Amino acid sequence: xxxxxxxxxxxxxxxxxxxxxxxxxxxxxxxxxxxxxxxxxxxxxxxxxxxxxxxxxxxxxxxxxxxxxxxxxxxxxxxxxxxxxxxxxxxxxxxxxxxxxxxxxxxxxxxxxxxxxxxxxxxxxxxxxxxxxxxxxxxxxxxxxxxxxxxxxxxxxxxxxxxxxxxxxxxxxxxxxxxxxxxxxxxxxxxxxxxxxxxxxxxxxxxxxxxxxxxxxxxxxxxxxxxxxxxxxxxxxxxxxxxxxxxxxxxxxxxxxxxxxxxxxxxxxxxxxxxxxxxxxxxxxxxxxxxxxxxxxxxxxxxxxxxxxxxxxxxxxxxxxxxxxxxxxxxxxxxxxxxxxxxxxxxxxxxxxxxxxxxxxxxxxxxxxxxxxxxxxxxxxxxxxxxxxxxxxxxxxxxxxxxxxxxxxxxxxxxxxxxxxxxxxxxxxxxxxxxxxxxxxxxxx
Numbered sequence: 001x002x003x004x005x006x007x008x009x010x011x012x013x014x015x016x017x018x019x020x021x022x023x024x025x026x027x028x029x030x031x032x033x034x035x036x037x038x039x040x041x042x043x044x045x046x047x048x049x050x051x052x053x054x055x056x057x058x059x060x061x062x063x064x065x066x067x068x069x070x071x072x073x074x075x076x077x078x079x080x081x082x083x084x085x086x087x088x089x090x091x092x093x094x095x096x097x098x099x100x101x102x103x104x105x106x107x108x109x110x111x112x113x114x115x116x117x118x119x120x121x122x123x124x125x126x127x128x129x130x131x132x133x134x135x136x137x138x139x140x141x142x143x144x145x146x147x148x149x150x151x152x153x154x155x156x157x158x159x160x161x162x163x164x165x166x167x168x169x170x171x172x173x174x175x176x177x178x179x180x181x182x183x184x185x186x187x188x189x190x191x192x193x194x195x196x197x198x199x200x201x202x203x204x205x206x207x208x209x210x211x212x213x214x215x216x217x218x219x220x221x222x223x224x225x226x227x228x229x230x231x232x233x234x235x236x237x238x239x240x241x242x243x244x245x246x247x248x249x250x251x252x253x254x255x256x257x258x259x260x261x262x263x264x265x266x267x268x269x270x271x272x273x274x275x276x277x278x279x280x281x282x283x284x285x286x287x288x289x290x291x292x293x294x295x296x297x298x299x300x301x302x303x304x305x306x307x308x309x310x311x312x313x314x315x316x317x318x319x320x321x322x323x324x325x326x327x328x329x330x331x332x333x334x335x336x337x338x339x340x341x342x343x344x345x346x347x348x349x350x351x352x353x354x355x356x357x358x359x360x361x362x363x364x365x366x367x368x369x370x371x372x373x374x375x376x377x378x379x380x381x382x383x384x385x386x387x388x389x390x391x392x393x394x395x396x397x398x399x400x401x402x403x404x405x406x407x408x409x410x411x412x413x414x415x416x417x418x419x420x421x422x423x424x425x426x427x428x429x430x431x432x433x434x435x436x437x438x439x440x441x442x443x444x445x
Contacts, residue, residue: 023223024213024216024218024219024223025150025151025213025219025223025227027208028146028150028209028210029147029150029151029159029162029163031095031201031204031205031208031209032143032146032147032163033162033163033165033166034166034201035095035098035099035139035143035166035201035205036139036140036143036163036164036166036167036170037166037167037169037170037173038102038170038194038197038198038201039098039102039136039139039170039198040166040167040169040170040171040174041170041173041174041177041194041197042102042106042132042136042194042195042198043068043071043132043136044170044171044174044175044178044270044271045106045174045178045190045191045194046064046067046068046109046129046191047064047065047068047271047275048174048175048178048179048274049178049182049187049190049191050064050065050275051278051285052182052186052187053187056113056187057113057121057122059122060407061403061406061407062400062403062404062407063122064403065399065400065402065403066126066399066400066403067122067125067126067129068129068271068399069395069396069399069400070126070129070130070133071129071130071132071133072133072392072395072396072399073130073133073396074129074130074131074132074133074134074137075133075134075136075137075392075395076133076137076389076392076393076395076396077137077389078133078134078137078138079137079138079140079141079385079386079388079389079392080141080243080247080382080385080386080389081137081385082094082137082138082139082141082142082385083138083141083142083144083145083381083382083383083384083385083386083388084238084243084381084382084385085138086138086141086142086145086235086381087145087235087237087238087379087381087382088237088238090211090235091142091145091146091209091211092205092206092209092210092211094138094142095139095142095202095205095209096202096205096206097135097138098135098136098138098139098142098202099198099199099201099202099205100202101131101132101134101135102132102135102136102195102198103195103198103199103202104131105128105129105131105132105135106132106191106192106194106195106198107192107195108124108127108128108131109125109128109129109132109191110187110188110189110190110191110192111188111192112124112125112128113125113188114188138385140384140388141381141382141384141385141388142381143163144160144369144372144373144380144381144383144384145235145380145381145384147159147160147163147369147373147380148235148373148377148378148380149211149212149213149227149235150213150227151227152226152227153373153374154311154315155311156311156369156370156373156374157306157307157308157309157310157311157314157323157366157367157369157370158307158308158310158311158366159307160307160365160366160369160370160373161303161304161305161306161307161308161310161365161366161369162303162304162307162366164303164307164362164365164366164369165299165300165301165303165304165362166300167270167296167299167300167303167362168296168297168298168299168300168301168302168303168358168362169296169297169300170296171270171295171296171299172293172294172296172297172300173293175273175274175290175292175293175296176290176292176293177190178190178191178194179285179286181193211235213227235378235379235380235381238379238381238382242379242382242440243382243386245438245440245441246376246379246382246383246386246438246440247386249375249436249438250431250433251371251375251431251432251433251434251436252372252375252376252383252386252387252438254428254429254431254432255368255371255372255387255390255428255432256386256387256389256390256391257390257428258327258368258390258424258425258426258428258429258432259368259387259388259390259391259425260390260391260393260394260425261394261421261422261424261425261428262327262331262361262364262368262391262394262421262422262425263390263391263392263394263395264394264397264398264417264418264421265334265335265338265357265361265418265419265421265422266299266358266361266362266391266394267394267395267398267399267402268398268402268414268415268417268418269295269299269354269357269358269361269418270295270296270299271398271399271402272402272406272411272414272415273288273291273292273295273351273354274288274292275406276406276411277291277292277347277351279406279409279411280409280411281347281350283347291347291348291351294351294354294355295351295354295355295357295358296358297355298354298355298356298357298358298359298362299358299359299361299362300362301359301362302330302358302359302360302361302362302363302365303362303363303365303366305359305363306326306330306362306363306364306365306366306367307365307366307367307369307370308366309326309363309366310322310323310326310366310367310370311366311370313325313326314370314434318435319374319434319435320433320434320435322434323367323370323371323374323429323432323434324367324429324430324432326363326364326366326367327363327364327367327368327425327426327429328426328429328430330360330361330363330364331360331361331364331422331423331425331426332422332423332426333360334357334358334360334361334419334422335419335420335422335423336419337353337354337356337357337360338353338354338357338415338416338418338419338422339415339416339419340353341353341354341357341415342411342412342415342416343412361422364425368387369384369387370434371432371434372384372387374434374435374437375433375434375436375437375438376438377437377438379438383438394421401414401417402414
């Protein structure tokens with residue numbers, strides 16, 4: 001990003017506009033960063049509190065992971081509908097809905113044991129996690145559409161990578177935060193506190209956010225002209241037929257499957273480090289909590305760098321090969337690092353390998369989103385909803401598998417599966433053609 005000056009009109013992507021004020025699109029970006037960050041704190045909190053939940057509710061580790069699976073099932077199933085609904089309703093209304101319902105579901109999860117007993121507690125918590133997954137499903141599809149509308153196409157990789165880094169930051173914050181809050185007040189109050197920041201951000205977005213730059217009173221004519229000359233298409237009015245046509249594109253199918261395999265490693269590295277360090281490496285909870293922040297920070301760094309690298313590769317090699325180059329290098333590197341981590345003799349060396357592996361995995365977030373946007377354009381919300389359906393199906397499959405394997409002490413096998421998936425994900429990028437734009441057979445359907 002350029003320095004904070006006002007005298008560089010040749011670099012319109014910068015933070016500061018001609019009048020010395022922050023460009024409106026960067027305030028919009030801030031919200032697009034905060035929403036997923038807070039969502040990841042909320043969704044990871046229950047898994048981090050696994051040991052306390054098991055002790056209080058007298059359930060197994062597999063049962064706690066199955067609660068997270070309920071979240072993932074709803075979250076995955078509603079990716080495409082969430083993106084399509086975002087195209088119809090607009091980003092402003094969708095993120096207000098996301099924030100409000102997320103807060104309600106987050107509060108309901110820890111309150112369930114106060115209201116119910118026995119098996120009814122697990123049922124109530126599962127329902128709350130299902131509502132949380134439903135609420136948060138539109139976040140990344142709608143975020144992608146916001147970036148398509150508010151930023152120049154030459155920087156789609158960068159803003160998507162930077163936006164995706166919120167996942168890593170949120171995951172990094174979650175472990176020490178929930179461990180500290182749980183130590184002070186117990187897991188129920190710890191989870192309750194995670195609803196407050198989301199409520200504040202949602203109220204601020206409802207006041208400031210807009211669907212398109214043309215609708216925002218703070219956007220100047222100059223800033224509007226910077227967005228590809230003001231020629232951005234508004235989100236398309238979608239339909240079931242149009243979504244099915246988009247999903248049938250070969251490149252979209254290859255991207256969705258590649259993203260599914262990549263996210264096996266992503267969810268492994270997101271969910272496993274804390275429990276891996278406490279249960280397999282036998283470190284204390286506080287030490288594990290702090291060490292578990294490092295892989296997500298590596299992921300955040302990788303996401304930022306990957307988007308910028310993708311934009312440079314596209315500028316130099318074009319849309320056919322440019323988006324492929326980062327994944328073809330980064331994903332095999334992630335597989336090698338995962339293998340090094342599980343066979344490392346010292347826990348700190350294993351953590352270092354996982355940090356680098358997570359960074360390599362997240363190098364691909366920008367290229368995936370940018371390739372989707374290049375193909376889908378005005379259908380970017382639905383398009384990334386389809387891609388993210390594949391990506392999050394990995395979580396649906398992984399959480400019960402990880403709960404089963406980790407409960408049996410088979411941590412190495414879980415990481416070996418993730419490494420193999422990285423290699424398969426890289427191979428599928430050879431089928432992706434970001435230079436072929438989606439054209440619905442019946443325009444407007």
